[in-house]
Amino acid sequence: MYSVTRPDYRLYLVTDREIIGSKSFYASIEQAIDGGVTFLQLREKSISSREFYQLAQSVKKIAVRFNIPLVINDRLDIALAVDADGVHVGQSDLPVEVARQLLGPNKIIGVSASQVDEALAAEQGGADYLGVGAIFPTGTKTDARLVSLTELEKIKQIVNIPVVAIGGINEENAAAVMDTGIDGISVVSAILAKENTKQASAKLLEIIRKTRNEK
């Protein structure tokens, strides 16, 4: 059983149905987990609450079956409705303190941060982990501020909670990002835009494991 108190953040997949194209959303996710994804975030923006709820119910079943944690982006009500493992909130979402109060101590709360002060405030407010980025320019979130590897390393050194990097990370740059000492990388396109999501995940996890000297 995975641990909610110490989740495995090494290969963190954020879903994006638009990027998957004509492939089956659920099959792509299942294969990605099969390949090595260790943590799942369901992100939806233009969708009704009913559709989001139904989608989250289905993804929750996959997460349970594969035994990995699932957090919901932004929508705490959807997370509660499907009993997800937690939420991921950005700086424009509910404040982390409010999320913590509503979810209690046993749910995972992640917070997006792109600066040291945001990182410290999130940790102080009760975040379990940070999603830091965008490390590289990314097509899936074009308005994101860029965070250099030096800044990423600084954030990792200054906080005591796990740090996951996000934004334009792929097979080519993953090792350099991991070498800053962070706990994992978060990807969308590097897995979901690939024809074979299992193979893409396996390759990324292999790179991550090498940087961590894991056998």
Add this chain to the structure above:
Amino acid sequence: MYSVTRPDYRLYLVTDREIIGSKSFYASIEQAIDGGVTFLQLREKSISSREFYQLAQSVKKIAVRFNIPLVINDRLDIALAVDADGVHVGQSDLPVEVARQLLGPNKIIGVSASQVDEALAAEQGGADYLGVGAIFPTGTKTDARLVSLTELEKIKQIVNIPVVAIGGINEENAAAVMDTGIDGISVVSAILAKENTKQASAKLLEIIRKTRNEK
């Protein structure tokens, strides 16, 4: 103190910031309540969760000060975050059963219904009241199915929970709508598009009271 178990649904205001134009949102609402609004729903569609939360905090303060109930449209997390009196869910929002489970027995849950079967399902699922419409074509919700006064009356007769009618209701047609035996009317433009929201509310409440033979 107003009663959450028996709220006063007679004049139910749904907010729409776009319709208010250059006037102050909060002042318009306060004046509308001062004029006679008995129930408040905060509805926002294109807004970040953080902004929705902050807006809801402010409107909650107004509702508390004027001692009327406040429900949040769709977003159960925002309702929880500001401890609103409840939520109003449409057919594309979280199912009423899920909302009831998450909010518990002491919060108000309203459900939009435009047909007898939706009305019965909502009552069965734990709704406290129904919002039935659209009664007349309306600019604030252009995709709404129209419900005739005969259908409205039928729904009111078949359910045991309060029924509020919505959609294009104004000073001219309010009496005819109330004459179907329903519990209140819900408006957006008929109050918020008016220069003087206090006067508009007072006039509507007067019409409603007359149809109910209230002195």
